[in-house]
Structures are given as C-alpha cells and as structure tokens.
Amino acid sequence: MKRMLVIHGPNLGLLGKRQVDVYGKVTISEINKDLKAIAKSKGVALEIRQSDHEGEIVELIGASPAKFDAVVINPAAYTHTSVAIRDAIAAIDIPVVEVHLSNIYGREDFRQKSLIAPVAKGQVSGFGAMSYILGLEAAIYLTAHRQS
Numbered sequence: 055m056k057r058m059l060v061i062h063g064p065n066l067g068l069l070g071k072r073q074v075d076v077y078g079k080v081t082i083s084e085i086n087k088d089l090k091a092i093a094k095s096k097g098v099a100l101e102i103r104q105s106d107h108e109g110e111i112v113e114l115i116g117a118s119p120a121k122f123d124a125v126v127i128n129p130a131a132y133t134h135t136s137v138a139i140r141d142a143i144a145a146i147d148i149p150v151v152e153v154h155l156s157n158i159y160g161r162e163d164f165r166q167k168s169l170i171a172p173v174a175k176g177q178v179s180g181f182g183a184m185s186y187i188l189g190l191e192a193a194i195y196l197t198a199h200r201q202s
C-alpha cells in the first residue's frame with residue numbers, strides 16, 4: 055500500500071475563519087475529511103499534519119522518505135521565504151507536490167515567487183480545497199508511475 059503525507063503549513067489551521075474572501079469558508083477538517091475519503095477510495099494510506107513551525111516542517115520532510123512514498127505540501131507563507139524547506143525538499147528522493155488554495159500568481163508581488171516550485175515535482179494553485187485533491191491525485195499517480 056502506498057503511503058502519502060500531507061503537510062499544511064502555517065496559519066492553515068485557521069481556514070474557514072481566516073480571510074474568507076481569499077481562502078473561502080472551507081475548514082482544514084473538511085479538507086482533511088475529503089482527502090481521507092479519496093485516500094480510502096484509492097487504497098492508499100494517508101497521514102496529515104499541520105504545523106506553524108518552519109523547523110518542524112523541515113523535520114517532517116526530512117523524515118518522510120522512511121515512512122512515505124510521496125508528500126503533498128501547502129507551505130503557506132513559507133512558500134515565499136523558506137530556503138530551509140526548499141533545501142529539505144531538494145534533499146529527499148520521493149515526489150513532492152506543492153499546493154495552494156489561492157492562485158499565488160494573481161496576488162501580491164511577494165506571493166508570486168515560490169522558492170519551493172523549482173524543487174517540487176509540480177504545483178497546483180488556485181482551486182481552493184480542490185487544489186489539495188488534485189495534489190493528492192497527482193502524488194498517487196506519480197508513485198504509481200515511478201521509475202525504479
């Protein structure tokens with residue numbers, strides 16, 4: 055059975071209450087429920103973590119190849135600032151899919167640059183909660199079609 059890790063970055067625990075005009079009313083629990091249903095229907099194991107702490111996210115990524123086949127991450131604000139998270143992703147050899155609820159390329163200038171995108175397998179941005187679903191589907195596809 056393939057094993058997937060979903061990481062929600064900082065402030066995503068506040069979804070549903072936070073800038074609803076940008077992120078919508080969907081809560082992290084609702085997103086997680088949908089992800090779990092998809093994982094179940096696809097026969098993959100899923101672990102979901104949320105952290106507001108850069109170092110904790112670095113540690114989760116670093117430990118992930120021992121336990122998981124792919125990672126889906128919304129690095130949130132760290133997308134635009136964290137060389138440490140980028141380096142952690144570059145250091146591992148399992149596929150990492152970057153997701154964003156909002157379309158970061160249609161927002162403020164500082165959000166239009168992702169330090170993560172060059173080291174991620176790919177990115178899904180702008181589809182609200184659906185970005186996570188597409189990201190998980192991509193991760194499952196990538197692990198099923200992985201060479202070696």
Ligand code: DQA
Pocket residue numbers: 064065066128129130131132133153154155156157158165
């Ligand atoms: C976000 C976009 C980031 O710019 C922002 O800091 C977030 C959420 C998104 O999912 O749209 O916290 O990653």
